[in-house]
Amino acid sequence: MTDKLKQLSPAILTLDDKNYSLPTLIGIEGEKAIDISKLRSQSSYVTLDEGYGNTASCESAITYIDGEKGILRYRGYPIEELAENSRFVEVAYLLLNGELPNSRQLLEFSTNLNESSIIPEDMHHFFNGFPRGSHPMGILATMVASLSTFYPIPDRLDTVTEQQIVINLISQVRTIAAFSYKKSIGEPLVYPSYKLKYVRNFLNMMFSSPVRDYQLDEDIVRAIDMFLILHADHEQNCSTSSVRTAGSSMANVYAVASAGISALWGPRHGGANQQVIQMLEQIHADGGDGTEFINQAKDKNSPSRLMGFGHRVYKNFDPRAMVLKKQCDKLFAKAGVSDPLFDIARKLEEIALKDDYFISRKLYPNVDFYSGLILRAAGIPTNMYTVLFAIGRMPGWLAHWREMLHSEQVIITRPRQIYVGEPLRHYQNIEQRP
Ligand code: ACO
Secondary structure (H helix, E strand, O other): OOOOOEEEEEEEEEEOOEEEEEEEEEOOOOOEEEOOOOHHHHHOOOOOOHHHOOOOOOOOOOEEEEOOOOEEEEOOEEHHHHHHHOOHHHHHHHHHHOOOOOHHHHHHHHHHHHHOOOOOHHHHHHHHHOOOOOOHHHHHHHHHHHHHHHOOOOOOOOHHHHHHHHHHHHHHHHHHHHHHHHHHOOOOOOOOOOOOOHHHHHHHHHHOEOOEOOOOOHHHHHHHHHHHHHHOOOOOOHHHHHHHHHHOOOOOHHHHHHHHHHHHOOOOOOOHHHHHHHHHHHHHHHOOOOHHHHHHHHOOOOOOOOOOEOOOOOOOOOHHHHHHHHHHHHHHHOOOOOOHHHHHHHHHHHHHHHOHHHHHOOOOEOHHHHHHHHHHHOOOOHHHHHHHHHHHHHHHHHHHHHHHHOOOOOOOOOOOOOOOOOOOOOOOOHHHOO
């Protein structure tokens, strides 16, 4: 336990007529916790908390969220201020190092990212092995894990190697993402350019070709940069917890990052942005205004949910959704830019925010509700949306991996369970079985 946590008076828990004194703690933003780490050894009781909704799995100084108040801060800075004033590379530096960089530090970080953006040439062959139509998240997870074979990690990690790992992953995840897209459409790979900064470089690798220059639109570059900032970290979400869990075994960090990508893929996590657009497209194709879809989402007998609504932590509003909605308003107000799906999204939001089903369950638009519209405006294909999320989240995953690695004691993640299977029984020969 670090000295950032202050002790409060202990909680007394009575179990089987015996009292147990449990330390209670308070974090710097007033979050209170009961330390139950010794409860089992003292009393033989474990705590049950499916999905860990009420469990703090670690101490962390990276990101602060107050889901009730709709607050998100990276290293103390409100997300709204970072989205408005900062750029993704600067935010990545902040998450990893704890402070905003000065000009020299930013230039050095940005140059390192640029110089590390080329993936090993031999990896290019791997892209040919994937079947046509493979989901880019499957390719991304595989390719990121395969970086471990190109960059062996010494048993004792020194500062320089650790820094290079972080730089490689943040830079190369973007190259792999763009290459997997180019492969999927049968176009030649476009190498990263030393002349272009992070987002511009990515868009250029995605959309230029030897016979076609890509004209970078400043508003799109800014919107994608903002998208990446808003996705850069979100404390102990499903994928970050997966990174910490895999990392706690001291596994190779490229494989650890791949675990994060795999966890992110699911429709209840990072995959939701793709599902939002598919939902909006379906509503558009059916010609409705969304009322019918909302009714289905409310129906207990239907598996459908209003994608992009609800959040495990935000029970008021998701501040990232507010920023993105504003950015969408700006983007679609531009002359000649429109998207009928944006109108449907606005209508759905309007209906849902007045509907008692969503109000009583505290279901509000989450970051994914508007993010897909931004990516669509940039020409990013739907099956690449979660890949973009992964690019954004990479600095967050690595900041958590690093924080864990440098904590006083790296404890392997190993939750308990409550067994509900068969009691002891004995092996029967096959002839005796019913
Ligand atoms: N549409 C309709 N009903 C919903 C929705 C939704 N999007 N989300 C939750 N509910 C309902 C549930 O059916 C449940 O109803 P009940 O109490 O009558 O049984 C109640 O609200 C609570 O639902 P839970 O799943 O327990 O809520 P939880 O906080 O665990 O889940 C989650 C959060 C997974 C995000 C959920 O809201 C969801 O599936 N949303 C749609 C998918 C989505 O947008 N995911 C992106 C999350 S953000 C991110 O990962 C970056």
